[in-house]
Amino acid sequence: xxxxxxxALIMFHQSVAEKVGLNLTDYKVLGIIPxxxxxxxQISSITGLSTGMVTTVVDRLEKKDFVYRERNTDDxxxxxxxxxxxxxxxxxxxxFQSFGYEMGKVVSHYSPEEAKVINDYIKKSIExxxxxxxxxxxx
Numbered sequence: 212x213x214x215x216x217x218x219a220l221i222m223f224h225q226s227v228a229e230k231v232g233l234n235l236t237d238y239k240v241l242g243i244i245p246x247x248x249x250x251x252x253q254i255s256s257i258t259g260l261s262t263g264m265v266t267t268v269v270d271r272l273e274k275k276d277f278v279y280r281e282r283n284t285d286d287x288x289x290x291x292x293x294x295x296x297x298x299x300x301x302x303x304x305x306x307f308q309s310f311g312y313e314m315g316k317v318v319s320h321y322s323p324e325e326a327k328v329i330n331d332y333i334k335k336s337i338e339x340x341x342x343x344x345x346x347x348x349x350x
Contacts (some may be wrong), residue, residue, distance in 0.1 A: 223310070224238065224239070227303065227306045230306070231302050231303060232275065233271075233272075233275070233277075236260070236268060237268050237271050237272055239258075240254060240258060240260075240265070240268050240269075240272070241272055241277055241278065241294060241299065243257055243258070244278065244292060244293065244294040246294075247291075247293075248281065248291040248292055248293035249291065249292060250289055250290065250291060250292065251265045251269065251290070251292065254268075254292065259344070259348050269292050276295055276298055277294065277295055277298060277299060277302075278292050278293060278294050278295060279292075279293055279295060280292055280293075281293055
């Protein structure tokens with residue numbers, strides 16, 4: 212069941228990415244940029260992409276107006292990558308509005324106690340994924 216879940220999740224995100232004209236890597240990088248933005252080094256650290264590859268991804272996202280670069284006010288040598296949340300919301304919002312509605316229907320069938328167990332499982336699974344990813348990158 213886990214493999215089916217994983218494949219369905221990947222295919223959903225792949226389909227959304229294709230619909231908005233992004234490849235999956237660019238789309239997922241866009242998805243990790245917080246409101247305050249982040250540096251290319253931070254993106255590299257989270258994703259495992261080289262800083263050169265991050266630059267290429269950011270260039271492609273910037274060309275499509277999904278992100279922009281801004282100089283750090285404290286350290287002018289640093290560049291902060293920020294998402295254009297107005298465009299992100301306009302372009303991606305409709306997909307996630309429907310998705311959120313449908314997932315809300317699924318979640319509504321669980322008691323608060325059951326939801327806690329499900330959330331605990333997800334949190335612990337995320338940590339396993341991160342640990343195993345780190346092991347793979349270190350080899």
